Amino acid sequence: MKKELKFVVNGNPYDIWVEPNTLLVQVLRDELGLRGTHRACDSGTCCACTVNLDGMAVKSCSILALQANGREILTIEGMANGAELHPIQQAFIDNWAFQCGFCTSGQIMASNALLKENPNPTREEVQLQMDGHLCRCTGYNMINEAIRDAAGRLQAQKSQEKTK
């Protein structure tokens, strides 16, 4: 029997009805059409489906959609500001932090939560925070560099805003 799910995704409020056995990733992709969140291992082992829930990185394949009731979700589609990419997205491009891109949206959403909590992480801190994310292309070094590059860009952006 369908149940009501009220939540906010990328700033937009939604009031929809879903079957209880639906996972959050399914609602995002199939009901809301937000296909930037990728469904890969589907068993909580690869973190490709990572989104932000109330600011925390979580795996959308490992949460029932109804558990997101009353919560705020941010997906990769909510990162860019119109045509202008988010600094983390731009840093991933500039640092060659992906090839096939399948894991990238999860990597970026985890980075977003990480940099909110720790705006200037060390290489080791990035490793610790991102250790659940599997990437079969890059060998991880460029991802780590991109995240620390993004940290610098975000801080520069912040101080620029302050002087405005």
Added chain:
Amino acid sequence: MKNIIFDFEYLAPKTLEEALTLLSQYDEEECKVIAGGQSLLILMRQRLITPEYLIDIKGISDLDYIKFDEKEGLKIGALTTHRAIEKSPVIQKEFSVLSEMEQNLSNVETRNWGTIGGDIAHADPCGDPAVVLIALNAKIKMTGSSGERTVDAEDFTLDYFETALHHDELLTEIQVPTLPPNTGVKFTKFSQIVGDLGLASVAMLITLDENKETCSDVRIALGGVAIAPMRAKKAEDMLKGKKISDALLAEAGQVASEETSPTTDVQASEEYRRDLIKVLVKRVGNEALARAKKA
């Protein structure tokens, strides 16, 4: 596309009382409790668990807390996330072994949503928290419609994925006594990939006498090497009242490995797991000892 998880009726109580009432309304076979669901949803996806009713207790905010005072010790609400324990300043200060354990439990995404109570109630024999809690001499509080009771952490898990919880009870709190003076605790798991469940794990608590010479109390908890997390009591007896040396720890490791009953699976053989215990008891023992001397 059909959903991979079988259909069920979803119930989301907002209070403990509501949850207990719901639990008493359904048979054990037809209902299941979900908290963070980081282990349960995998089993439901594999259709190893197919409940008709799923009681989601994640929203019971009254069970999400960390309290500490010197006399009462540490109290952790069952719905506290792994991440909250990892990041808690009071736990980092008073029970650093708990936050160290959490740092290597799965990954940040799992720790952000998964709960300590869910982990323990799931009762995977390779789970990390139960092993550390046994070494810390913790108690598990369970609440049912007829009242509360507590059991020692070492008596909570009975078998693979089976616990002391009655069907109409929920695990509600974890209680950890304040550490005695001159005490050191250390936990290590051995896994092939960072964050994986351990092939074997060891937590040791060592308390030294006032001169910091002889061992006045010791607890050795082992994970992944029996149907449930266990204590190596014969090995503990070897260390009690003695001056702990590297050689004595090596002997204790040998005895501890003989106390285990591991199984062979795709990840490791029985012999390999026993060997890990032998090595880890000595290693973890030395580190707990060093901490006790510094405490």
